[in-house]
Amino acid sequence: MIYGITVESILTAALIFIRIGGILFALPFIGDEPTPVRVRILLSVALTFTVQGLVPTDWLTVFPQDPLLYVLLVIKELCIGLFIGFTARIAFDGILMAASLVGYQMGFGTADLMMPDADVQMTSFTAFHRVIMMMIFLGLNLHHIYLDAMIRTFALIPAGGIAPQAEMGMFLIDLTSGIFRVAMQLSAPVLVALMFTNTALGLIARTVPQLNVFTMSFPVGFFVGLGVYMACLPFFPGWVAQHFNTSQEQILLTLKGIAP
Template sequence: MITDPQGTVLALFLTFCRMGGCFMTLPGFSSARLPANIRLFVALAISLAVLPILWDTVYPKVSAPPATYVGLIASETLIGVMYGMIARIYVLGLQFAGAILTMSIGFSAPPGHDVIEDISETSVTSFISFCGLMLLFLMDFHHMVLHGLLDSYTATPVGAVLEPQKLLITLTDTLRASTYIMLRLASPFLIYGLLFNVAIGLINKLAPQVPVYFISTPFLVSGGVIMLYLAIAAMMRQFADGFAPVFNSF
């Protein structure tokens, strides 16, 4: 039996702010292809599930004055958004690697609609991004994010003073680590594109009368596609293995 209905609803809403803020930016759940009401119901269901675990942490804060409670809503939402952004930056890094890969192999086809987001992407970048996100879901990365959210109530309790500098350092460190991993994934294609274009440039100097661009482009694209076929499994494996160290380091 609920002895304090008002306090229970307020505690649930505080929990929903942190969980909902995370799902608002979490990869996959924040996709434009997923209806907003489904995201809302998922965040609400998870908030109801974890509220009994966090009851002793959240409920004592609901007796605060109205102005303080509004501040708690803002801070809890910001914490949830930050945890979701850590995962989102890492997945956006794969799109960055896909763009580098596409440019290096000369696959300059007109961009089309992205599978995940409501933006324009080339087919290769969209394919790589979708494969990486699907692999993360197969490895239950969302369970890792939820576990991190539950642990965040110990690291950053409800009502704790947020340090903007600490949040910015966390996001910049995530961006640095993600960029390093994605450049490592795209480095074989960067080297391939560089060596191929240098070789074609030398051939053009030796035989200026040959239309090098029209002759070299099919070989550049076909070689890049063959490399992608041979390397896609290792790329996706390294991408999935790199998520846990990046996310758990913060």
């Protein structure tokens, strides 16, 4: 023991680091590939030092002496972190899917681009929508939800205490299906407006066959969709706050579902 630091305390801190690292590596934005691995590791280390004082003293009751048991404990801690990160990422996937649906209907599907900070191919409208949602998310301090979830994991789940219940399978299926529900709720105003716009263009094409309605549909669909989207922007902060409050409840249910 040197300066009150023992081997057990170092290995316990390593377990805390593994759980926090698993959460961060699965989170959106932070866990996306363009974020350097070095940055994610340093952030995990900083959060480990911050959270270590808040971890209950009985979080790790018996320290494993066998190296194989310790490796098994590391794997369990990583699984706990990935479970929480997966639940958090689903909340963002529905938002991006809504933008993809709207973007393709507005004609942006013909001009995909590579998003520099996401390392995925998406339309320019999806990239624009993603940046707006990220600014709203950070402006409302909703990232505190995930910091709170990190601390709650140590209070609810002891070290290596992952024990998925039988209901977790159905819960994850319902959680994943929520991506489509959120996407349709968020994209409904623009999709309905574009549906009426396409119907009107179809009637015009039947009435005035000389007009090249196909060429007109791209700029008309773009301006109608963008106009409805801009009109809905004032309602986004309230919707985002409610959406991520629901996500926080889902994270708590996930914690209770995998707790022993």
